[in-house]
Amino acid sequence: MVEDERKVASFLKKGLEEEGFTVDCAYDGEEALRKLEINGYELVILDIMLPGIDGLEVVRRMREMGENLPVLMLTAKDSVDDIVRGLESGGDDYLIKPFAFAELLARVRALLRRRQAAQALELRVGDLVLNLATRKARRGDKEIELTSKEYALLEYLMRNANQVVTRGMIAEHVWDYDFDPTSNIVDVYINHLRRKIDKDFDIKLIHTLRGVGYMLKG
Numbered sequence: 432m433v434e435d436e437r438k439v440a441s442f443l444k445k446g447l448e449e450e451g452f453t454v455d456c457a458y459d460g461e462e463a464l465r466k467l468e469i470n471g472y473e474l475v476i477l478d479i480m481l482p483g484i485d486g487l488e489v490v491r492r493m494r495e496m497g498e499n500l501p502v503l504m505l506t507a508k509d510s511v512d513d514i515v516r517g518l519e520s521g522g523d524d525y526l527i528k529p530f531a532f533a534e535l536l537a538r539v540r541a542l543l544r545r546r547q548a549a550q551a552l553e554l555r556v557g558d559l560v561l562n563l564a565t566r567k568a569r570r571g572d573k574e575i576e577l578t579s580k581e582y583a584l585l586e587y588l589m590r591n592a593n594q595v596v597t598r599g600m601i602a603e604h605v606w607d608y609d610f611d612p613t614s615n616i617v618d619v620y621i622n623h624l625r626r627k628i629d630k631d632f633d634i635k636l637i638h639t640l641r642g643v644g645y646m647l648k649g
Contacts, residue, residue: 432476433462434458435481437458441456444456451583453604453606459483459484460483460486461483464492467496470603470604474502474542475503476502477502477505478505480507490521491520491521493521500546501545502521502522503524503535503538504518505528506527507527509527524538524541524542552564554586554590556592557634558570559628581623581624584605587604587605588637591647592647593646593647595644595645596644596645598617601617601644601645
C-alpha cells in the first residue's frame with residue numbers, strides 16, 4: 432500500500448488485514464521502491480499523487496526493474512487522459528477517489544485471481560499440497576483447514592522449502608514491519624501448523640534449527 436495520507440493508509444490496511452491479507456505501507460515513492468527491492472509482494476495499491484516520486488514514476492521504475500506485480504492505481508484525477516496515462520505507465524487497474532472499500536476489495540481480489548491464474552495453482556512439498564485458489568492444504572488423504580495467518584505462514588514456508596528462514600524473516604513476510612521481535616507469535620503459529628500437518632505422520636516436514644530458524648523440508 433503506497434499512500435501518503437496516513438489515515439487513509441491505516442484505514443485501508445486495517446480493512447484488508449481483516450479480510451486475511453498481510454499489508455505493508457509506504458508513504459512516498461522512494462520508500463515504496465526500496466520495499467519492492469527487498470520484499471516479495473503479490474500486489475501493489477499505489478496512489479498517484481505522492482511526495483517526491485509520484486505513482487506514475489514508481490510504476491514505470493517497477494516495470495523497468497522487471498517487476499510484474501499487478502498494480503491498482505488510486506487517484507482523485509478522473510479524466511480519460513489521466514486514466515490512460517495511469518494504465519499506459521504500467522498500471523493494471525484504476526480506482527478513482529473517493530471510493531467504497533468494498534469496491535477496492537473486489538478489485539484487489541480480481542487482480543489476484545488473474546495473477547494466480549497465470550501461476551501454478553498449487554505448491555507441493557513432499558506429500559503436502561497447498562491450493563492457492565481455495566487456500567486449503569492437504570497431506571496425503573487428509574484435508575487441512577487453515578486460518579488466514581496459518582495459510583500465510585505455510586505458503587511462505589512452502590515457497591522457501593528446503594531453505595532456512597529466520598523468525599525475523601517470517602515475521603516481516605507474514606506479519607508486518609511493526610512486529611515485536613520479543614514476541615513468541617511465530618513460535619506459536621509454527622506449533623499450530625505442526626499439529627495440523629505433522630502430528631499424524633511419521634515423516635515430519637517442519638524442522639527447527641535452534642538459534643537460527645525453521646525449515647520446511649519434504
